[in-house]
Amino acid sequence: MAMTGDEIQTRCNELSAAMVAKGLVQPTSMLWIESHMDPKVSLHWEDMKKPKGVYRTVGHYFRKGDITRMFAEADAFVAALPDAEEIKLQDFMSALGNVIDMGRANGIDVAFVNPLVETMKRLSENALTHQRA
Secondary structure: OOOOHHEEOOOOHHHHHHHHOOOOOEEEEEOOOOOOOOOEEEEEEEEEOOOOOOOOOOEEEEEOOOOOHHHHHHHHHHHHHHOHHHHHHHHHHHHHHHHHHHHHHHOOHHHHHHHHHHHHHHHHHHHHHOOOO
């Protein structure tokens, strides 16, 4: 069944709203139709972890099947993304891991490093069992 322009607009708006709910920055979704090419649904957002002045746009495309199927695959992709809280926890754990590595590399007293290692373990266990500390 063919989609109308209004239905396509609604689906793009829904995808963008779902991306916002996941904490993505400046998300866009679109159906791209170009001469002599297969149509595609594309999702784009900004990766704010990249430094300023660097191209930050991230994109993902869905090209196979009919338009309805491509939108369904895009929905599943966005649904599988970690939510904003999970991303914050992952970022914190990554930074904490870097601090632990730096402490070890610089010979920082274990009295300072060991509590950080224990915190990292607890955070990792909580993340695995989906429990917030």
